[in-house]
Amino acid sequence: MRVLPVVAMVAWLWAGLALAAPSRASVDSAAAFARAPDQAIDETYTRLIGEFTTDPTLNSPLTDYLPASATVPTPLDVLGHIAGAEGYMPYSAEVHRYFRALEQASPRVRVFTIGHSEEGREVIAIAIADEAVIAGLDANLARLRRLADPRTLDSGDAAESLIGQTLPVYYITGALHSTETGSPTALMELGYRLAVDEAPYIRGIRSRVITLITPVVEVDGRDRKTDIYNWHRAHPDRNYPPLAYWGKYVAHDNNRDGMAMTLNSSRMVLDTYVGFGAQVIHDLHESYAFLYDNTIGTGPYNAWIDPILVGEWQQLGWDNVQQMTRMGLPGVWTHGEFDAWSPGYLMFMAATHNGISRLYETYGNDGADTLPRILQPHEYARTWYRPNPPYPKVLWSARNNNNYQQTGLLTALHYFAENADGFLRNFHLKSRRSVEKARTSGPAAWVMEVDESRRGAQARLLEVMRRQHVEVHRLSSAITVENPPQRNEAGKDTGTSAGRQRLAAGSYVIRMDQPYSRIADALLDRQYWSPKDRRFDTPYDDTGWSLGDLFDLEVARITDPAILAAPMRRAPDPVVPAGLASIDMPPSAAAALPRIALMHTWLSTQTEGWWRMELDAMQVPYSYISTQDITADPDLRARYDVILFAPTGLSSARQIIDGMPMWGQPLPWKTTALTPNIGRIDATDDMRPGMGDTGLANLRKFVAEGGLLVTAEDTARFAIEVGLAPGVFITPTEKLRIVGSVLRSHFVDMKHPVAGGYRDAPLSVYSSEGMSFYVADVATPGGRVRGSRWGGPQRAKDFERPTGRGGKHDVDVPEGRAYMDAHPLPDNAPWEPMPLNEEQRRNNHWAIPESARPQVILRFAQADELLVSGLLDGANEIAERAAVVQARHGKGSVLLFAINPVWRGSTVGSYRLLFNAIRNHRAAAEPARRQPDT
Template sequence: MAHHEIEEMTKRGVIGVWTHGFYDGWAPNYLLSIANNHNSIGRFYETFGNGGADTRVRTLRPPDTRREWYRPNPPLPKVKWSARDNINMQESAILLGMNNVASSGEKFLNNFYLKSKRSVGKARAEGPAAWVFPADDARPAEQASLLNLFELQGVEVHRLEKEWRIPAAQESLGEPGTDQEKTAEKPDAPAKSKEAKKPAETIIPAGSYVVRMDQPYSRLADMTLDTQYYSPRDPRSYDDTGWSLGALRNVKTTRVTDLAILNAAMQKMGRIDPPGGIEGQGKTLLIQHNTDNTLATLRFRLPSVPMEAAEDSFEADGIRFKAGSFIIRNADRPQLEKAARDLGIKLHATSATPSVSTHPLAVPRLALVHNWQNTQNDGWFRIPMEELKVPYTYVADTWLRETTLLREKFDVIILPPMGGGGPAGLSVALRGLPMRGDPRPWKNTSETPNFVAPGLDSTDDIRGGLGYQGLANLERFVREGGLLMAVQTSASLPVAGGMTEMVNVADARAMQAPGSVVLSTIDDKKSPITYGYDDKLYVYFRQGPVITVGGNFGGPEAEESAGSPSRSSGRGTASDPDIIQGRPYEPPEKPVRRSPHEQELYVPEDLPDFVRFAIPPKDQQPRVVLRFAAEKDLLLSGMITGGNEIAEKPAVVDVPHGRGHVVLFANNPMWRGETMGSYFLVFNAMLNFDHLDVGTAAVKSK
């Protein structure tokens, strides 16, 4: 198809048309993937741009004008070019391409048929047979959301009528957030009997959902649910390298290779709506915190209804409720019943009084910040807020600079990834667009009537960035009780801006992580930010930052770095002790083994007073909430080299400042409509913004 268009364009005297100028095409996240994922053909055109609508004389680089084997008719070294030229060239090529398809319609239709036929045969040719979504998933709303997404894409979803058992030898991907990931027996593990080593069969409950691999769009489902591996030997990926949707959405999935499941009794589904409502009797309503994102919708839908968060797990009527579960006392039952049915949330009514400490769940006033250079990253935060009906105000960095009393207007401010990290990132944030020339407005006028859609931001001048005054305004906002959440590259702003102590944010030295799915572990189960989560959580991580916590006060490390000799040069071998001559040998004390959490905040007893003076009090020290897994367990999907730079390092850190808090994210919790499993890290922080100290030693001592 490309050669046809090149031939036709060149025949008409167009200079500089060629193919083989590919990007890697690994990540299925551009519009052409819509066709590729549905057994059709996706085309990717790139035409010389202009950086604006003006006509200009453009000079090309020598590498772009050389004749190559794939480019016998290269572009001219200098060309007068405009946006109109760009559009004309694209439109011409597209019309020629469409004519080619129309003229050879039977061939292309037959190709579509063959691809679809082979996709139906996938289950028996290369497998798997199916992907199963267990009926007992703790997050039914998110499970339904993912399955409905497949339905929207033309992927058929079925539901098992009876329990199904997978033989013990069955290969399974495991369940995100649980301990069922694939594991191998460690060489040094103690010997067990053959009976003890024998794996048990997997029981899939009746009512579980099945995405069969013997259907026309099976490859779309398989590609998005399976893990991805991108070899470090390959050219650097243009975009993300991992996107396993079950893991990122914190939804259980099981990869089934046993063809017998295709013969199981099952019904084809349409739209899936999780059941919701109230069961039981009593004036107190309890909602299990399962991190389903519809819980945030419920809170903001009923802002006038008092709701409390349980500060620990508790039991009521024989049901075990997690920490963070919602407690609603003396509620309007019909009002809650309707909301529960609409949102697919189950409530339990009880006459018992939960014996657990609680605090009010807030309905915070939220500001979502953007700059005037790029709004793509904050757009991925806006979409879930709007879809989940979480109200927010969209504000610019320049507005923060001009608004002193932020705490009077907002409770929570989110800084999505903006600009670079480190000191350079702070400089870019403070400067913004240079204050040169005339003001640069961004607003609707008679000449530009479509710049700003209703509800979006506008200004008379986009220059100047956050500025020192904006940084001071944010610091005051936090000090007066607000919550500032800073994500990925934006994490450097509050750290370098002096709002945190005992925290450092840096760029990776040698690590390469071009958008991957990695494992993290809950480090502080008492923190309200982790309410509702299990011990493990898969998150999206791209390149940085690397967050470290602690005062670097010294003290023996838990162990020597792997492979490094531990003795000085001298007599004997590398494994012999270093015996100093002229005095009796005294074996050294064995170093105390500390977990990363313990080592970070370790303060040696012999620390000098003038250094100890700099240590903040306990209630002002950083609190690691989420931590990246050990290097051997870190990567699920995609590619990471040099993963030791983030292994067992903090992923989410809560830092008190004044009466408020700064929460730093090394992962991106809201990215491309994929990371629904980590959304509630943000929502938990928001709903508990004024009680984030819960579970700390400082609170316990009060």
């Protein structure tokens, strides 16, 4: 007999428990989802639902009709289109207009402004429940806040009394990802149904749950995407431009900002979740067919969440699948693609704040067209977690998408309503266990002593804690704590304990006996992803993120509960210094800045957006140019001293030069009457061309005439491949496995201008995939010279003697002649160039003059100390290799980062590498080593 995997057995057990729960609906689906018998149907709207649904099996009894109301308007009444209508995408303001009309007409609805985007657009949240519940919203909120903070309650009896009087809040967020377009219309119609429908199924939700909705989280991107869709409708026979910009700064990565909280969208959603005392964040996305509930995931789960949450994920996810399968909807599944390790996702902010994180991926068409879709075999394969898979091909519409999203949400809301008291008890229990964490699993606290030389970075880290709603205290007097050693399975001290430690007065203390201790612990602790954990070929996202390390700060993990009794006071909100002082650069730094350009491609603006955001945040002036702009400017050096070429997102050198294929019609990205929201950050008549050979020649000329070009990751690879970095090469690897990890590095030359202001100590850096460099004193491919393999001549440590006389470490002595000593092989370190002997230097036109040789500034640590946080396998292939190199080209230089120094607002400790290079651009371009300005 075949035995099911444990995870499958657990999943099906949860499904069975969901079915067996006494609160479940009747087996008779018709009765469970029955309409209100005395409520009229909006015949026109219901007919249009049927017309835009491409197959009756792609709708459910919850969404195949719309109840009528004499007073409350439908989306058709306000906007002229039903939700999911073909050919119509509303702008964010239109979505908001509908919800305000709903509020005006129904006492069951309230609309709140929760903030504004980086470009000033309004973001809203809508609360929907019974009229009496809405009228008592503030009182309910007060009770929820007490349940969220167990320190305000005297006993368990007090909590139980509050639970009996309180309704939970289920927070739904839509349109975070701007190319995933269906959720705003689905949420408009869902809002109407919750406000109007008198069916018992809906009344049960409305009377026992407050549904909170933010229909468009990324409002800037929504409006740009709507522009693009309207352009597509006006030019139906042409390819439409890709969405170059979503939000002002980043695109898809706005769903990776749940740690550093740099974006307005992240802060607004968390503030709303905490402010309303919500129990759930349910974020709506689009990709997999037909509805993938990734609530459950496959693990490894984030190590800092409460185990109670894992059970809640299973309950909600499997019930969702079971109920929609009962309705006959194909392609509803869970478990399969997501690991739930990183806390960076928007919905995961609930998981780290004692709530429940949920996310749907519903099938979408990148707009409101109806399209024939052909699935790949792995998409429609039947598996244990997808027993009723999607169809192998389907005519898919925006209405189908809306049917699935609404049906999924209504079944989730109904299950939550039926079990409201239980989820509230869990919410309070998780909050209480978060407070108790300091004395149970620990640690007791995280402590950061004041470091005047790192005041800016410390303020930035404290600001992250504030944005996460974490309390920070300051010691009133010094205290000595004991951190007993923790021993691993081998009985050895793990080495992470500091033993007896004296903490100075004024030190910052992040106590773990507070409601949101888990997010602080998750961000400050280190992470370890075992190389043997092969549930995925590639983890879903970054595997390491320890912020203390990435901010280059000493933050101590204190396990001694005595810290909790130490006299301390609540710290005021941090004040992050303005400008470059926020990364601890001197006051003179801003005055010494050169002329800077930040260059982007039209292939992707995602990763450079993080760089652009930090330039703006630190008030550093720069010109924003594209690779097309340098094609038209033969004298870049007259305009700029430094060109920053941030990572593009794994583009090849050929793509950067060529751009997109030039067949077809131009792809404009500019402001017009049809597209009023695009072309404001940058514009072009045609997105397709890259820099071309002319642009490359102009870039070469810029560097040769004394300019500094800064590159990172794939743009560093580009610079190497086009000959801008002679003597620098990408280290080839075979077994190396790194996925967004934190690695330890060391400075090679503390006198180099790029090292200015750093301590002579290891620096933790972010590596996305383990890129590293090796350098050579020759400019041949791979650094090869006579008698060499890749990287130059053979090193002494790698030499293996041939067969001959003597032992392993003896030398061979040929017979019939006098013995002669061999020329010593070089014994250089892996980050150093292989020195050339006289034979290899003689008449070697490829040998790089000493003044033009590349210089290694930062190198990775040795293999056994390389990993700080995350996943690392095959460490020997990157250990002690170069991480940051300065290459010479003509009178100028190219700075190459194998790491990304500016990543998701979390790598503050490496920011200074970049800004040191900018500030000292003249010194960086000179071969002589000199002391940088400080």
